[in-house]
Amino acid sequence: MAGFLKKIFSFGKKEVVEERIDETAPLPPIKWDALEALKPAPVEEAEAAPAIPPEPEIQPEPAPVEEPETPVEEPAPDEIPAAPVIPESPPGLEEIPEPAPTQPEIVHTAGPSSERDAAPHPPAGTFSPYRDGEKGADRPAEPPFESGKEEAPTLTPPSPRPSRGEGKGEGQRGPAQDAAPPAEAPLTAPGPEAPAAEIPPPIRQPAPIEAKPILAEIAPEPEAVPPPHPRLDGEGGREAAGWGDSAGASHPRASLGTSPIEAEVKREPVPQPPPEPKPAPGKVTVTKKVEQRAEPQKAPEPAPKRSWFQRMKEGLARSSRELSGNIAGVFTKRKLDEDTLQDLEDVLIRADLGMETALRITDSLAASRYGKDVSETEVRAIMAAEVEKVLTHVALPLELDLSHKPHVILVVGVNGTGKTTTIGKLAAKLTDGGLSVMLAAGDTFRAAAIEQLKIWGERTKSPVIASKLGADAAGLAYDAFEQTRQAGSDVLIIDTAGRLQNKTELMAELEKIVRVLGKLDPEAPHTVLQTVDATTGQNALNQVEIFRNVAGVNGLVMTKLDGTARGGILVAIAAKHKLPVYFIGVGEQVDDLEPFSASEFARAIAGVA
Numbered sequence: 274m275a276g277f278l279k280k281i282f283s284f285g286k287k288e289v290v291e292e293r294i295d296e297t298a299p300l301p302p303i304k305w306d307a308l309e310a311l312k313p314a315p316v317e318e319a320e321a322a323p324a325i326p327p328e329p330e331i332q333p334e335p336a337p338v339e340e341p342e343t344p345v346e347e348p349a350p351d352e353i354p355a356a357p358v359i360p361e362s363p364p365g366l367e368e369i370p371e372p373a374p375t376q377p378e379i380v381h382t383a384g385p386s387s388e389r390d391a392a393p394h395p396p397a398g399t400f401s402p403y404r405d406g407e408k409g410a411d412r413p414a415e416p417p418f419e420s421g422k423e424e425a426p427t428l429t430p431p432s433p434r435p436s437r438g439e440g441k442g443e444g445q446r447g448p449a450q451d452a453a454p455p456a457e458a459p460l461t462a463p464g465p466e467a468p469a470a471e472i473p474p475p476i477r478q479p480a481p482i483e484a485k486p487i488l489a490e491i492a493p494e495p496e497a498v499p500p501p502h503p504r505l506d507g508e509g510g511r512e513a514a515g516w517g518d519s520a521g522a523s524h525p526r527a528s529l530g531t532s533p534i535e536a537e538v539k540r541e542p543v544p545q546p547p548p549e550p551k552p553a554p555g556k557v558t559v560t561k562k563v564e565q566r567a568e569p570q571k572a573p574e575p576a577p578k579r580s581w582f583q584r585m586k587e588g589l590a591r592s593s594r595e596l597s598g599n600i601a602g603v604f605t606k607r608k609l610d611e612d613t614l615q616d617l618e619d620v621l622i623r624a625d626l627g628m629e630t631a632l633r634i635t636d637s638l639a640a641s642r643y644g645k646d647v648s649e650t651e652v653r654a655i656m657a658a659e660v661e662k663v664l665t666h667v668a669l670p671l672e673l674d675l676s677h678k679p680h681v682i683l684v685v686g687v688n689g690t691g692k693t694t695t696i697g698k699l700a701a702k703l704t705d706g707g708l709s710v711m712l713a714a715g716d717t718f719r720a721a722a723i724e725q726l727k728i729w730g731e732r733t734k735s736p737v738i739a740s741k742l743g744a745d746a747a748g749l750a751y752d753a754f755e756q757t758r759q760a761g762s763d764v765l766i767i768d769t770a771g772r773l774q775n776k777t778e779l780m781a782e783l784e785k786i787v788r789v790l791g792k793l794d795p796e797a798p799h800t801v802l803q804t805v806d807a808t809t810g811q812n813a814l815n816q817v818e819i820f821r822n823v824a825g826v827n828g829l830v831m832t833k834l835d836g837t838a839r840g841g842i843l844v845a846i847a848a849k850h851k852l853p854v855y856f857i858g859v860g861e862q863v864d865d866l867e868p869f870s871a872s873e874f875a876r877a878i879a880g881v882a
């Protein structure tokens with residue numbers, strides 16, 4: 274008789290082997306021992322397969338996977354959409370309802386996984402691939418408590434193994450793909466380990482046990498916390514060892530519960546470093562605020578404080594040196610002739626003195642020294658004399674007509690030219706002189722300007738009238754005038770917004786302020802001061818012209834003459850507009866406002882001792 278065919282299927286290789294058996298041959302005695310031996314065989318394979326092989330393969334993967342994960346922590350949210358993918362796995366897992374309890378844990382792990390990645394344990398790395406596959410679930414894990422529990426059961430048993438065996442290829446895939454594997458895992462994974470995977474459907478029962486170890490794996494990852502290394506390592510080892518640590522399964526949970534927290538704690542400490550820098554900026558800010566308040570406390574500073582003339586001289590030193598140097602260059606080994614006079618005229622114009630003053634100087638020099646040798650010193654002396662002549666007419670003291678109650682002083686000028694600071698300095702002078710002063714914060718565009726004026730009000734004990742940010746400046750001026758009049762104060766000083774002369778709207782508002790004040794007193798504002806930054810060049814000339822036309826400027830304050838001033842422009846402004854220059858600002862302190870002196874300014878700018 275022909276024998277029967279014995280077919281052996283190999284799922285892994287997808288091959289079918291056929292053998293023909295001779296039926297005529299005598300049947301050998303049944304060896305029950307051999308049969309029993311055969312039974313366990315598959316079981317052992319199944320057990321062996323998951324335990325050892327996966328680990329070595331997984332370890333290499335985790336490393337690369339973790340690296341990308343850490344930087345991608347943020348993208349996690351993006352992966353969240355992967356969550357929907359997870360549902361796919363559940364279907365396959367739905368068969369095993371018991372694992373449900375483990376699911377929530379998985380979710381937890383998912384959440385912390387990202388953190389763990391940062392924690393980076395080489396051993397934990399084995400779990401990282403896991404995370405990759407669970408990334409999608411991990412993200413949702415934070416909201417874990419929601420769907421995580423249900424998904425977990427399905428994911429736990431299959432996903433772990435397949436993830437390891439297949440993780441290599443899929444571990445780095447997107448979350449969506451990661452989620453997919455679980456469902457396919459049972460099918461594809463078997464490829465290499467086919468016999469073991471399929472045979473043990475009953476063996477899968479132990480799978481739940483494996484699921485526990487999976488949790489353990491997850492748990493350790495979060496515990497990536499440096500201190501608990503031993504636990505992590507230990508747990509990781511257990512997992513690899515076969516997950517027989519059913520007891521460990523409980524531990525992992527505990528670890529899961531704690532690990533995420535620890536991970537969070539780690540993150541918190543990381544941001545702690547910022548607090549350290551806090552002191553730095555804090556100090557800086559404080560010092561700035563304290564500068565003005567504390568400086569007066571610093572007794573030593575006032576003593577060494579240079580005279581205002583010295584500060585102005587130093588402020589003009591740069592211009593003076595340049596001017597002297599250029600003058601010296603013109604007259605080196607040369608007699609005064611037309612060429613030298615022309616060169617000198619160019620030098621003076623470049624120093625912002627203006628054409629008119631330059632010609633005055635060259636004419637004066639030519640009248641007395643033409644055709645003769647001229648020294649630089651002689652030129653500077655003549656220049657000082659001529660500059661003084663120009664400035665003498667504008668160096669006038671500020672006079673307040675107190676028959677007006679109050680005498681209204683409107684302060685205008687381009688942004689940052691020193692309006693508010695000058696108001697504070699002036700208020701100090703007036704209050705020191707026994708006059709009662711009120712201040713109006715007419716710069717309603719900047720909150721800082723209002724606060725700055727309030728500070729000056731406190732220093733000078735001058736009430737400050739302010740309104741809400743953005744309020745109508747003209748309305749504020751009107752109210753301030755009335756309140757000051759009712760209070761019987763002597764002087765009202767109104768601050769205004771820094772406005773660029775080319776901004777017609779702002780200039781219109783300035784005109785409105787003047788108009789409104791005139792309703793209460795036709796002669797108000799009685800004094801319109803414009804602050805001019807001495808470091809400004811020729812543009813200052815235009816500023817004066819525009820503000821004079823719009824607001825009726827009738828007096829100037831040249832500020833910042835203690836800095837790198839280009840004092841020459843003051844001479845040009847005086848020569849052109851012939852407006853009184855009441856004060857000069859030589860610093861940021863309350864007493865750094867000096868009456869303008871033509872002779873001292875002229876000597877300083879000419880470099881004459």
Ligand SMILES: Nc1nc2c(ncn2[C@@H]2O[C@H](COP(=O)(O)OP(=O)(O)OP(=O)(O)O)[C@@H](O)[C@H]2O)c(=O)[nH]1
Pocket residue numbers: 686687688689690691692693694695716722769770771772804832833834835836857858859860861865
């Ligand atoms: N060195 C020096 N600095 C000054 C002087 N006057 C004002 N400042 C500084 O210049 C800066 C601007 O001064 P402010 O008074 O705010 O000028 P402002 O015109 O009111 O500015 P806005 O409110 O922006 O229109 C501040 O830092 C002042 O301390 C001065 O005479 N010398």
